Amino acid sequence: MSRVNLIYARAKNYCIGVDGKLPWHLPKEFSWFKKITMGCPVIMGRRTYEDHKSVLPGRLNIVITRQKDYQAVEGIHLAASLEEAFELAKKESEDIFVIGGVHFFQTAFPFADRVFETVVDAEIDGDSYIPTFDFSQWQSSELAVSEPDEKNRYGFTVYERKRG
Numbered sequence: 001m002s003r004v005n006l007i008y009a010r011a012k013n014y015c016i017g018v019d020g021k022l023p024w025h026l027p028k029e030f031s032w033f034k035k036i037t038m039g040c041p042v043i044m045g046r047r048t049y050e051d052h053k054s055v056l057p058g059r060l061n062i063v064i065t066r067q068k069d070y071q072a073v074e075g076i077h078l079a080a081s082l083e084e085a086f087e088l089a090k091k092e093s094e095d096i097f098v099i100g101g102v103h104f105f106q107t108a109f110p111f112a113d114r115v116f117e118t119v120v121d122a123e124i125d126g127d128s129y130i131p132t133f134d135f136s137q138w139q140s141s142e143l144a145v146s147e148p149d150e151k152n153r154y155g156f157t158v159y160e161r162k163r164g
C-alpha cells in the first residue's frame with residue numbers, strides 16, 4: 001500500500017500562489033522540497049506544471065489535465081484524474097507526493113498519511129489559497145527553521161505532519 005504525501009509552502013494567511021506562480025523565490029525552501037520529494041513520483045495539476053513547464057528531475061512527473069491532446073514536454077506523464085495519477089504513481093514507489101494545486105491538495109487530503117507544510121513568514125495578497133486543514137489530531141514535528149537572507153526574502157518553518 002502506497003503512502004500519500006502532500007507538500008506545499010503557504011503564507012501565514014494561507015496564500016500559495018499569485019498569477020499562476022509561486023508568490024516568492026526562496027531557494028532554501030526549494031532545496032527542502034527537492035530533498036523531501038527526490039526519487040518519488042510527484043503529482044500536479046496542469047496549472048502547477050505550467051508554472052515551470054519542465055520535468056522535476058529524478059522523479060516521475062505526473063500532470064493531471066482534462067485536455068486529451070495536451071502537449072507537455074518530453075518526460076511528463078499525463079493523467080485524466082487524481083485516481084489515474086495515483087495508479088500510475090503506485091507502480092513506481094511506496095511514497096507518492098501531491099504537489100498542487102489547490103483542488104488536488106483538497107481532494108488528496110483525506111488520503112494523506114503525511115503532510116510536509118512550510119509556513120512562510122509573510123502575508124501575501126494572491127489568488128490561490130490552501131484550505132485550513134485541521135492537524136489537531138496529527139503528530140507534528142519541525143524539520144527546519146530558516147531566517148531570511150539576501151537570497152531568501154522571507155523566513156520559513158518546515159513542518160512534517162503525520163496522521164495520528
Ligand SMILES: NC(=O)c1ccc[n+]([C@@H]2O[C@H](COP(=O)([O-])OP(=O)(O)OC[C@H]3O[C@@H](n4cnc5c(N)ncnc54)[C@H](OP(=O)(O)O)[C@@H]3O)[C@@H](O)[C@H]2O)c1
Binds near residue numbers: 010018044048070
Ligand atoms: N506554494 C505551493 O506550495 C504551491 C504548490 C503548487 C501550486 N502552487 C500555486 O498554485 C497555483 C496553481 O494551482 P491551481 O490550483 O490554480 O491549479 P492546478 O491544480 O495546478 O491545475 C488546475 C488544472 O488541473 C486540471 N484539473 C483540475 N481538476 C481536475 C479534475 N478533477 N480532473 C482532471 N483534471 C483536473 C485542469 O487542467 P486542464 O484545464 O488542463 O483540464 C485544471 O485547469 C499557481 O499559482 C502555483 O504557483 C503553489
